[in-house]
Amino acid sequence: MTNPAERLVDLLDLEQIEVNIFRGRSPEESLQRVFGGQVAGQALVAAGRTTDGARPVHSLHAYFLRPGRPGVPIVYQVERVRDGRSFTTRRVTAVQQGRTIFNLTASFHKPEEGAFEHQLPPARKVPDPESLPTVAEEVRERLGALPESLERMARRQPFDIRYVDRLRWTPEEVEAAEPRSAVWMRAVGPLGDDPLVHTCALTYASDMTLLDAVRLPVEPLWGPRGFDLASLDHAMWFHRPFRADEWFLYDQESPIATGGRGLARGRIYDVEGRMLVSVVQEGLFRRLER
Template sequence: MTANPAERLVDLLDLEQIEVDIFRGRSPEESAQRVFGGQVAGQALVSAGRTTDPGRPVHSLHAYFLRPGRPGVPIVYQVERVRDGRSFTTRRVTAVQQGRTIFNLTASFHKPEPGGFTHQLPPARQVPEPESLPSLADEIRSHLGELPEEWELLARRQPFDIRYADRLRWDPREIAEAEPRSAVWMRAVGPLGDDPLVHTCALTYASDMTLLDAVRIPVEPLWGQRGFDMASLDHAMWFHRPFRADEWFLYDQESPIATGGRGLARGRIYDREGRMLVSVVQEGLFRAV
């Protein structure tokens, strides 16, 4: 096992092919109660991408988290070749662990072609440059004095540098006044190589890390004792432009609604020049503990 967290992420996304259209992914033994959803989504997309023409990058994915995965137990990804058309390729992936389906993903791949027009929405607001912001671990240390041992271990294993554009809120009065919005700068903590599929799957991994923050911001501190048990229910992404996940990208996030124990979050990912790279939508389950 390599020591660098970015190298570990690349290794995690390097699936073992055990049969035609069947792949096996590692699931590291960690203290978490369930496998991180971004890991399963990223590995599932790798398995789909390994069965398609490299000249057709993924343009969208739609996924459901069906059961929590168990850390330390391998996950098998079964790929169904739904369609191979002149311009589009479709793959359906079922993730199985210990004989039970834990995740489903459908991904569509598109042969690049010229478009007749182009437009995009800019980021919702101007934010500081990432170099001027503290890392997530440093910001938590500034409030708590030091990270709890479990958080310190997590910070050392974290494959992405995360920097919140807004100061984290700890005071209940600040939380009550907060809007359900969040913006973070992110990038892999080290080089990820030059395979575009690895960068796409690494960003898919990262897209599940902070998106539901936007739902929680008006309710409780993002870091500390949680009042809710939280789980991702489904996840959808649209990839608009090529990118590198080891270069800074801005994840602009908002939650338009939370009700009935579920919260919806939307995210737009931009590069440093303000070009929109990816759109993300996710719904999460929130239960009081």
């Protein structure tokens, strides 16, 4: 299985080991901790597998409690909190080696017609994704070649990511940056037709770049890091159906960073400017000792 999109679908295909208990793989990677988007996506799969499938998820709220260890399986225990006429609620606990590393509560809503609609448009007009370079192309242009570690990461990456604004490298560019970022994203290959897979894949992707908005005024996004960062919590609201293997715009901003924590908000739009998802996350930022 060489296509990173196929590997993502496989990663989200949990093994059911009891009625409300599922096991997910955690790839062996040269990372200090399991990627948070992976844990959130797998937990949402576990929650969705205990519903009738007729109600799409409309929101999730999660806490990252401990770093997960790469290469070690994660067990997801689902509590069936409520099955109502319109809403279904599930609580998921992710356990690794006997310790809880993650909690998630997800709510599923029976589709219904709304009495009215409105939405905020994207904050600005942005170029089409096909006209923008990939991250790998931008880094190669700057450095002449990708470092070996980034080359391996680029080959494994399940999403094509294209920054709307050119990456900043110099101290002057960084100092002039506002705490805002926007990227076009889509899976690098087809993800099939299961709506739950697309929702969980986008949940995975939502943790990839959101904290960029916090870092932008402080340091270049690519290159040696001056800060250790970790996701603390994550919340999402799903407004409309979508496909994660089609282009979506992830518009991100950080209203505040203080006390070692930075808050980031994101709005996700399709190519027609329809808002699909809202995201909020807080991250921990600590200066690395040199």
